[in-house]
Every structure is written in C-alpha cells, then in structure tokens.
Amino acid sequence: MAVRTIRVIGDEILYKECKPVKEMTQRVEELIEDMFETMYENNGVGLAAPQVGILKQIVVIDVDDGNQYVLINPEIIEEEGSQTGQEGCLSVPGKAGIVTRPQKVKVKALDENMEEFVLEGEDLLARAICHECAHLHGQLYVSLVEGELMDTTEEVEE
Numbered sequence: 132m133a134v135r136t137i138r139v140i141g142d143e144i145l146y147k148e149c150k151p152v153k154e155m156t157q158r159v160e161e162l163i164e165d166m167f168e169t170m171y172e173n174n175g176v177g178l179a180a181p182q183v184g185i186l187k188q189i190v191v192i193d194v195d196d197g198n199q200y201v202l203i204n205p206e207i208i209e210e211e212g213s214q215t216g217q218e219g220c221l222s223v224p225g226k227a228g229i230v231t232r233p234q235k236v237k238v239k240a241l242d243e244n245m246e247e248f249v250l251e252g253e254d255l256l257a258r259a260i261c262h263e264c265a266h267l268h269g270q271l272y273v274s275l276v277e278g279e280l281m282d283t284t285e286e287v288e289e
C-alpha cells in the first residue's frame with residue numbers, strides 16, 4: 132500500500148471523463164487500497180480515482196459510519212430532498228464552500244468482486260456520493276458553490 136499524490140485544482144486530469152472498469156485486476160485492487168490509504172492520510176471522507184491521476188470510475192468513501200464503501204462504475208439512480216452545507220475537496224486544499232446537494236441518494240455500483248449493489252445514503256453520505264461521482268465526470272464542487280469559496284482549516288474534506 133502506498134499514499135499517492137493528490138492532484139489539485141488546475142490539473143487537467145481532474146476535468147476529464149473517467150472510463151468504466153471492465154474487470155478486477157491486481158492493479159485495480161492495489162489502486163483501491165492506495166486510495167483508502169491516501170484518503171485517511173489526508174483526513175478525507177471520500178476520494179475518486181482521478182484525484183490520484185487515474186481515469187477510472189472508482190470511488191472510495193468513509194464517512195465514519197463503520198463502513199468502507201467502494202463504488203465501481205457508480206450511477207446515481209435516485210435523488211430526494213436537498214441539503215445545503217459546507218463542502219471541501221482534497222483537490223482544492225484549504226478551501227470550502229456552500230453547496231446544495233440531495234438529502235438522500237440511491238447509487239448503483241459494482242463492488243470489489245464486480246457484483247452490482249445499490250447503496251442508499253443520507254446526509255453526509257449522500258453528499259459524499261454526489262461529490263465523488265461528479266469527480267468521475269470531470270466536475271469539481273467549486274462550480275456548484277453558492278457565494279464565495281472560503282479559506283478553511285476544516286479537516287473533513289472529500
């Protein structure tokens with residue numbers, strides 16, 4: 132396992148469309164392990180593969196609910212309600228902004244065994260799912276910020 136370098140805003144890889152994962156390989160397994168390690172090292176609650184320079188549709192999330200979520204080729208299939216709150220991103224260090232997201236989402240994805248599952252998330256988990264899935268389509272939260280980006284020492288970043 133290794134902590135990988137996080138790409139930061141301005142790096143063109145963050146604005147590209149990621150490719151679906153076709154099969155689980157040792158490389159992909161290692162990537163997922165490294166993504167978790169990189170996320171924890173940086174006190175994040177989520178990380179998407181393009182943030183470590185890999186254009187694959189892979190997301191890892193840990194919002195401290197006792198689960199480590201791996202979402203491969205995720206697709207948000209339902210959204211409900213809305214929540215407005217502060218959001219940050221490991222690729223936009225030292226900044227945060229107010230973003231409105233669905234209160235609840237359902238996402239369909241493959242797990243590490245390439246088996247399909249549906250995950251329902253509310254509150255922070257819903258926010259993390261939306262934020263990370265957007266990374267896979269080259270979108271950063273900064274384009275959704277209401278008002279100004281703020282400087283922060285906030286440690287919870289995605």
Ligand SMILES: [Zn+2]
Nearest residue numbers: 220221222289
């Ligand atoms: Zn992010």
